[in-house]
Amino acid sequence: MVQGSVTPSQVNAGPVKKAILEALTLFLPAIPFALVFGLVVVESGLPALLGWSTSPLMFSGAAQITLVTLLGEGASFAAAATAALIVGARHLFYSITLAPRFQGQPAWFRWLGPYLLIDQVFALTVTLDNRDPDYFRRYYLASGFSFWTFWMSFTALGLFIGPVIPESWGLAFATPVLFLGLLALSVDRWEKVVVAVAAMLITFALADMPNRSGMLVAAFLSILLGLLLERVRR
Amino acid sequence: MTVLLTIAVVGLLGYCMRAVFIVSLAKHAFPPLALRVLEYVAPAVMGALVITMLTGAEGTLVIGVPEVAGLLVAAGVVARTRNVGIGLISAMAVFWILRSVIS
Numbered sequence: 001m002v003q004g005s006v007t008p009s010q011v012n013a014g015p016v017k018k019a020i021l022e023a024l025t026l027f028l029p030a031i032p033f034a035l036v037f038g039l040v041v042v043e044s045g046l047p048a049l050l051g052w053s054t055s056p057l058m059f060s061g062a063a064q065i066t067l068v069t070l071l072g073e074g075a076s077f078a079a080a081a082t083a084a085l086i087v088g089a090r091h092l093f094y095s096i097t098l099a100p101r102f103q104g105q106p107a108w109f110r111w112l113g114p115y116l117l118i119d120q121v122f123a124l125t126v127t128l129d130n131r132d133p134d135y136f137r138r139y140y141l142a143s144g145f146s147f148w149t150f151w152m153s154f155t156a157l158g159l160f161i162g163p164v165i166p167e168s169w170g171l172a173f174a175t176p177v178l179f180l181g182l183l184a185l186s187v188d189r190w191e192k193v194v195v196a197v198a199a200m201l202i203t204f205a206l207a208d209m210p211n212r213s214g215m216l217v218a219a220f221l222s223i224l225l226g227l228l229l230e231r232v233r234r
Numbered sequence: 235m236t237v238l239l240t241i242a243v244v245g246l247l248g249y250c251m252r253a254v255f256i257v258s259l260a261k262h263a264f265p266p267l268a269l270r271v272l273e274y275v276a277p278a279v280m281g282a283l284v285i286t287m288l289t290g291a292e293g294t295l296v297i298g299v300p301e302v303a304g305l306l307v308a309a310g311v312v313a314r315t316r317n318v319g320i321g322l323i324s325a326m327a328v329f330w331i332l333r334s335v336i337s
Binding site for chain 2: 025026029046050053054057058059060063067071077080081084085088089090091092093094095096097098099100102103105107110111113114115117119122123126127170173174175176177178179180181182183184185186187191192193195196197198199200202203204207212214215216218219220222223226227230
């Protein structure tokens with residue numbers, strides 16, 4: 001090899017390393033959540049391995065907790081499944097938002113990518129530059145599989161140590177803090193600030209809707225508000 | 235067995251929700267209006283998620299002064315530094331300090 005030349009793997013080491021480091025940073029505050037999930041499985045009375053199987057089969061923390069909790073409480077299978085799907089329905093927003101970035105990507109990636117599409121992966125990749133599909137794909141896969149590995153490991157660990165972590169530590173607060181930070185990173189115009197604040201207020205106002213479905217209504221209404229604001233500005 | 239089947243069905247339907255637009259819109263050009271709508275999805279959904287995470291099962295907001303201060307610090311630090319890690323550390327430090335002072 002000629003000294004100073006750069007191989008394709010060296011060119012692409014950047015997004016992979018960056019994605020793994022950023023995934024690790026984002027996963028740290030999610031560790032209590034993973035451990036709490038272990039506690040939920042233990043308290044539900046389901047066999048531990050069966051409860052943990054929701055991690056690889058669903059890979060969606062909030063929906064997993066919903067399903068396991070309701071199954072443990074004796075809800076019907078249909079009711080528990082419906083509630084879990086409603087909790088996970090925000091993924092429809094993620095799918096339509098990232099769809100333009102998956103155009104021009106290989107078919108295998110369009111089928112594999114959605115399996116890894118969780119809140120954190122969406123938050124990390126939605127702000128990526130769309131001009132380099134190769135960079136996007138490598139970053140997406142590296143961050144997605146990093147979260148997958150962390151989540152599988154820590155939800156398994158949670159089955160054993162979740163029940164002994166003191167609630168008084170308040171570690172769960174790190175998760176909303178993290179998402180507020182990502183939100184602050186994603187707003188670059190005053191209309192987006194208004195949309196974010198409106199989504200918060202409407203979600204709060206609709207907090208007693210069943211299965212947390214108020215957040216979907218809030219997201220829909222605040223997106224409409226954003227479009228309206230654009231129209232007024234023009 | 236039925237529980238495992240329920241988990242598998244929910245997993246499959248959950249995957250379909252994530253894949254539906256990514257797979258079906260692979261070859262279609264997006265109209266300008268759709269692209270404008272997409273710009274607002276991230277702030278709307280993340281804003282809604284933050285409040286959902288802070289809301290108890292019975293629909294009440296479970297936060298006090300330490301939480302509000304922590305959230306304000308997080309937003310302010312990230313907006314200024316563009317670094318989520320620094321924002322997280324700052325916010326948690328404020329949260330823990332205020333909580334220990336108040337309690």
